[in-house]
Amino acid sequence: MAVTPTKPAIDAHKLRADFPIFEQHFHGKPLVYLDSAVASQKPRQVLQAMDSFYETSYTNVHRGVYALSERATAAYEGARDKARAFVNAPSAREIIFLRNATEAINLVAYSWGLNNLGPGDVVIVTELEHHSNYVPWQYIAKKMGADFRMLPLDDNGEVRLDALDEVAAGAHVKVVASNLVSNSLGTISDVTTLAAWAHEQGAIYVCDAAQAAPHRRVDVQELGADFVAVSGHKMCGPSGIGFLWGRAELLERMEPFLMGGHMIRKVAYEQTTWGELPHKFEAGSAPSAEAVGLGAAIDYLEAIGLDAIAAYEHELAAYALERLAEVPGIVLYGPPADHRAGIVSFNVGDFHPHDVAQILDMDAIAIRAGHHCCQPLMRKLGVAATNRASFYLYTLPEEIDRLVDGLHKVHKILG
Ligand SMILES: Cc1ncc(COP(=O)(O)O)c(C=O)c1O
Secondary structure (H helix, E strand, O other), X not given: OOXXXXXXXOOHHHHHOOOHHHHOEEOOEEOEEOEOOOOOOOOHHHHHHHHHHHHHOOOOOOOOOOHHHHHHHHXXXXXXXXXXXXXXXXXXXXXXXXXXXXXXXXXXXXXXXXXXXXXXXXXXXXXXXXXXXXXXXXXXXXXXXXXXXXXXEOOOOOEOHHHHHHXXXXXXXXXXXXXOEOXXXXXXXXXXXXXXXHHXXXXXXXXXXXXXXXXXXOXXXXXXXXXXXXXXXXXXXXXXXXXXXXXXXXXXXOOOOOOOOOOEEEEOOOOEEEOOOOHHHOXXXXXXXXXXXXXXXXXXXXXXXXXXXXXXXXXXXXXXXXXXXXXXXXXXXXXXXXXXXXXXXXXXXXXXXXXXXXXXXXXXXXXXXXOOOOHHHHHHHOOOOEXXXXXXXXXXHHHHHHHHHHHHHHHHHHO
């Protein structure tokens, strides 16, 4: 029997009014957006902040000496300070604005990896990684003659911390990289233990927080990480902006990733020297309006409260796992509700995930079908693809009911 979650920590019905996208219908039905892990929807507060920046404050930042330029720069740097506070970074110099989490991880893989990895070293990732935190490490390790190894998962889809010593055997561990929340299974990993273990080995720990930062409090100092990657578009912010937090002492010793305007101290024919943090890593014209939008998104999330968001999504995940279990032939992947964020991956019998998603779309139910950029995980699960429903602060329990009804309909059509 369907059980409605009790005591919702936030009022999702009320919050939805902030999101213009929900005013629309698709195929004549109200949109049920259950794909927030791929990208979140945007509240008016973010859209208005960007509009207002373009209307009143826009020009390139860190360039002109005139008042408008100073206003634009102050808005951009204000957003950096919001990002700093959001992840409790010790200094705003440690926040590097980039396009997204992928670019943030590539920056570390190239800038740190090209100068610190070599034969006899090993880079360890987990079997649960998004390709963004897998492929760059695999590539750089190979290029530098280092080993690339994978920490396995248990049958619940949780990282096997007990296998760390075995995986590391016989090599010098230099990098441990993992996500905090898996985009495929919603698994919340114990990254503080991973970070502490990495440091015992003399390695750096790189945390992919793309799927965590939108949904729960991420405190870089508590995590004990060396680098943390965040994407803005998954946390109510615009596309094209994310950030890397890194420890200043590491960032200072690293070479730039991209070269060009703004990131230099002095350019001469004989030699070029680099600017200070964070500018050394922000070559070219900055995504200023996007940063302002991200700052507004941070304000929006902070006003609701990250703990409240996490608690609400936890209830949604528990409710979804319970309701989805009613669907005949369903296989639910991943850990129990108490170890997962608001993400549920599943397959229904031997129906192709794309067929399932397409039939659901006829009722305006948007879910994902595919490998979710996690092909090593799909191999572990023994499937080519799954369906995935993912939730956010605006998701309603009724929408999970509509998903379940939709899956019964899938059975009628394909069964
Ligand atoms: C866990 C995880 N890491 C990294 C990424 C990459 O994020 P982006 O495409 O914004 O760089 C994603 C995107 O889905 C993700 O879910």
